[in-house]
Amino acid sequence: MTIHEMSIDLETYSDVDIKKSGVYKYAESDSFEILLFGVSIDGAPVVVYDLACGDTLPEDIINALVDDTVIKWAFNAVFERVCLSYWLKRNYPEKFKSYGPEYDTTGNYLNPVSWRCTMIWSAYMGLPLSLEGVGAVLGLKEQKMKEGKDLIRYFCVPCKPTKANGGRTRNLPCHAPNKWAIFKSYNERDVVTEMGIKEKLHKFPVPDFIWDEYHLDQQINDRGILVDMQLVKNAIAFDERSKSDISSQMKDMTDLENPNSVVQMKAWLSDQGLETDTLGKKAVAELIKEAPDDLAQVLSLRQQLAKSSVKKYQAMENAACHDTRARGMFQFYGANRTGRWAGRLIQLQNLPQNHMDDLAEARELVRQGDYESLEMLYDDIPDTLSQLIRTAFIAKPGYKFYVADFAAIEARVIAAIANETWRQEAFAKGLDIYCASASKMFNCPVEKHGINGHLRQKGKIAELALGYGGSVGALKAMGALDMGLAEEELQPLVDAWRLSNPNIVSLWWDVDTAVKNAIKMHSSTETHGIKFTWRSGMLFTTLPSGRKLTYIKPRIGENKFGGESVTYEGIGSTKKWERLESYGPKFVENIVQAISRDLLMNAMKNLPGALICGHVHDELLIECKEEVSLDDVCKAMAHNPEWFPDILLRADGYITSFYKKD
Template sequence: MAFGKGHHLSLIDGSAFIFRAFHALPPLTRKSDGLPVGAVSGFVNMLWKLVEENKGPDAPTHVAVVFDKGSHTFRNDLYDQYKANRDEMPEDLRPQIPLTREATRAFNIACLEQEGFEADDIIATLACRAREAGGRVTIISSDKDLMQLVGDGVEMFDAMKNVRIGREGVEAKFGVGPERVVDVQALAGDSVDNIPGAPGIGVKTAALLINEYGDLETLLERAEEIKQPKRRQTLIENADQIRLSKRLVTLDSDMELDYGLDSLEVQEPVAEDLLGFLTEMEFRTITRRVAEALGAEVPVIEAPEAEQGEDAGDEAEEVPFDASAYEIIRDADALAGWIAEARARGWVAVDTETTGLNEMTADLVGVSLSVEPGEAAYLPLTHRAATSDDLFGSDELAEGQLALDEALDLLKPLLADPSVMKIGQNMKYDAKIFARYGVAVTPIDDTMLMSYAMHAGLHGHGMDQLSERYLGHHPIEIKTLLGTGKGQITFDRVPIDEAAKYAAEDADVTLRLWKAFKPRLHRARVTTVYETLERPLVPVLAEMEMAGIKVDKGTLSRMSNAFAQKMAALEDEIQELAGEKFNVGSPAQVGDILFEKMGLPGGKKGKTGKYSTPADVLEDLATEHDLPARVLDWRQLQKLKSTYTDALQDHINPDTGRVHTSYSIAGANTGRLASTDPNLQNIPVRTEEGRRIREAFVATDGHRLVSLDYSQIELRILAHIAGIDALKQAFAEGQDIHAATASEMFGVPLDQMTPDVRRQAKAINFGVIYGISGWGLARNLRIPRDEAQGFIDRYFERFPGIRAYMDDTVARAKETGYVETLFGRRINTPEINAKGPTAGFAKRAAINAPIQGTAADIIRRAMIRMPDAIAKLPATMLLQVHDELLFEVEEGAVDDLIGAARAVMEEASLPAVKLDVPLVVDAGQGANWAEAH
């Protein structure tokens, strides 16, 4: 039957699949002869996934995998520099290329390539012919060069992200429809393929020009009309180069092919051929899956005799998960055997099981170890004996457990052995648990932090999520052991046999993730980030968290009472303004007063039919009315009281008398640390009440708290990154930057500056870093929106480099899918090309991330160097709050500490990055945190 209406052609960009597989997966060699097969394995798995998922009414009727053949094409004849700057193919990928063709044929799928043409040209020719014949086409690729083909029945599908790309997706990427993509590409050029384009014109500007003039030829013919001199000159001088660029990016959709669409009809795989190829490659897992799906017998893949400890690079998933195979270590001899295994390999995955999530109070219940995929064991230590008649369970230890002290004595030398890598998932937790039992854990690798270094912004980094995503395995859920709600038990009450399956699996998963992630760090170009900013921070934070900070419970109690009195006074004031009594703590009643009784604008009812009064609504109204402003003040006090002065009292550790926060290294995409249980980073400092909470954080007798705080670090980084000469000069001269900005914007001499004008400039300075809008600034300053927008417009007029930085950053994020800090931290921006409200948020996040991320990297570098710098001083680093470090130091050593810590902080970017502006650190000291800050 001839290809036509009702038929669906699926064209797979084979070259893209190969390179994606090669760079995304760990190296894998065939065990029998050491042949590299990692890319082939990834390619086969992706192809099988497509075959399995393409079922049902929308399944393709015709399919082909299309490859590049050779590196010389007609484009090299047009332009000898085409793709000239591409790296040589990696040596271990070269032998895998022909194997991917074999794999395609083994799947009984058409395998297409043609000398002198790129895969994209073949795809273009077939797609256009299928479209003309009345059929549908899906191009399985994310390659931007193929987007010129989209429309009228042709769409693209990004198999990695599971996203379909239609006309809207192309417009989001290029700012024009598919029919004008080549015009934009011709102007913007492409550094990857070495397409020259028009110097200085990026995708965004190119799209603006094409949309204004209609097409490239019209633009070039009318280039004299362009108002911007530099742009006009570029187009006139480079017209021939731009036209050449268009020929290079335009796909050949009319190739001569010696086959037709009908020859691409879908064929079922022949079990013998496909299983024969997979067996030859020695892919155990996929061979088993395919055999089961095809109803064939699973071939036996013999493991060579010489295979002993040499498979560190193997796919972690090659060994199936089997919870029944895990060992329970019940005596010293068995534990000694596992310790010997770890020493022989030089690595061991370690995980602890405890009675709770708080590392400062939880008790150790057991330890898991894994040395190879599938080889894991659980060492139970303090499980309780089962009992039927005791509501609370027995306190007697269950039988068959090694004594806690004996086990730790055996483990201690291994966990501190510098020649054995200890691998963990969120290793800071386990290290703190061990530290409380007098056991040091070093050196460490952390799979959570490896994932964070590679995948920040793409997904979470918890073990279960990583296991499902990268190992295809859903781990046993803890709630199946502990239960939920009131009937929940602690881990020491779980029977050992059941506990072992769960606990040993955690170590097994962690080891497999390590084997998958470790080789990928250098391919993702984040090895330096992981090794200098992530891994060395773990022991530093663990020490800080265990030190804790003293909090005066009496001070907190008095503040709670004072806040309660202030809230009562505000309630009276609010009710007087409203003219009636109502519950100020009820958002719905506040809404009725504002929108029903007072008739104010902006009221919206939720699904329940009641008014919503979130902070942004009240902030808008507060610019013109007192009542919503007072409600905001009341809510602020309520939050301070409930979140801090009341709750902090419960966080004081009864054994230490101190509060021990926990820092999450992978908590924010930008590299900023997050603080939890309790969160000490969100204590408000702009209000007097918020600042007073810091009075409760005190130094012990004979000591002082010392605060060192980077002065305006993000503005300094902005001045450096965006190249703002006026800001650089102001910082270099030590001027008051907010006053200097106000002087630039409003034309007010520095000696005539008023606090109010300076305050406005300060709000804009900091607001711009976060992509603030006119609405946002209006809320901050409680001024009308038009006035606030005028301030922002004037700011960009005075500092045009900032707008240019913002536009360039967003354009780069759209092009690459990520932004980077000055230290190479990659922050992925998957939503940057989205439509709707998320687009604005994604753009603001992309603009801010390199600035905030660089600041975060700098203070991380300072913290990592700090222990050595203050080692000989009677001082301890206690807290990090954004740009501030807080220390506790003996009274006589305050000046020495300030000198040493300030030097580390001000030079923290060196030698990796030399900033154009100086880093300045403000220091303060006092009996409490409020005095010190």
């Protein structure tokens, strides 16, 4: 039988916690097995193969799994692809085929090129990232069965031994035949639901170039990043020892049973004449400035005790596979309003920064397990460990990390779209945008560490806070008052920035008008090279790259000020599907961040064959042989795409044995 396309859903067992460790480590466990294999071939009714009870897959299905001309569909397809990779290697090693050259670390996995993911399709359409959520929003006739979570808990993870279950650590089909029968129906239903998504969305196909991007993303996730496990294990041990020492010191100073307790500490501080409603990071920092020396020392110790840096090291330990590479850290289309990636597991996007001059020396002390020297040389061990987190990612032997990032990417994108010429001239001359902005705002020359250098900080915070319609509140949220700006300076700063950037301000409201007109007239509008189209109850924003952003069920509503606003349905801050409000500057923010994302993807495509291990918004992390030219990497990264020829890109980079912020 010739197979062209399959829709697949698996139910599996492993002793590894997939939420903590990810699918790669989950599937490589010796205990991993596939229990149920649900499949529809070329749209035919779903067949469930009960592998746990002795069924075997037909040879034509096995052959189709390793045939890159057969398209495989699944919801969150990386799970099925990685699980089947390990399963095939163990059960059909003669059939298994991988991809990538020998010097790459993608050899354990099936080629993603023939895989398609309905979760990515859903995300591309602005829908939720869960099968249950998508089914509910689309109103599918056959939705995910609610019994599934309990059944997965029963059959797919180890159970606690009890007298009632005879001391077993795993539930098998024979232990609950009725539940097993329902589980098979659940597996079948998931395939039907996944196919229902395809049917509902068939008029809005994902462009081929997006699937190409998804396959590149999967390759990066398959490759992973090497983790220095010696550093990680010692850092975890150091953190425990440091916390114990700090806790003992605080007990001696306060006589508290648990000095880490917020209630106990607030009461103790109150007894010492220091009242506070909160012990949050900012509040404690302010208290330290005012408190007497002895209380300031206790508060400083509490800040050290509260540092959660060790959690990142534990996440690394949890995620690292047998070859000590952490995989699966990037969720393609994780932010579906822009199409940017979201972090998973270790969360590369929010690692603490490093500011230590002697980073390598401190790192080596931790690697060697020399706690005494670290304690002698560094006052704050939790902070030192925090700054060393990035350095736990290392290049493989014979290679170095080439870290390259775009300079001021969002500022360059919004300048190009709005045609704010003074900004483009500043970028063309290689000027510091914060100095250039301050110079424009205050009508005087501003140089970093030079003439009027004190104004650069105002230029910087204005640039960071005001580009998308932000006002005084945005400046405060960005920490303007903490930086020493006075309350009365804030509104004039907003006015000066907007006066200096009239084309960007016009862009906000031109986009606002274009979006509203498209919704009101159920038509297409265009401004600044961005097209807005209402179709089938959705608003599509077409970017210069050809990629579309989707807003579900847009309407014209009324905002809290009584003015006109746009609302649409999406995932809100509560992680629930709800009606959200937006307006011109917010749409511009989505557009700018989306284009910035497309430029990063273009940079990845400009580096074919490069061993890209990771990325963060505007930065690429690449494993390279040292004979590779860093300058060539940066030039390739900053090469303009044909869809945005006038953007003034610049990429800078550095070479290092371990990851860090240069």
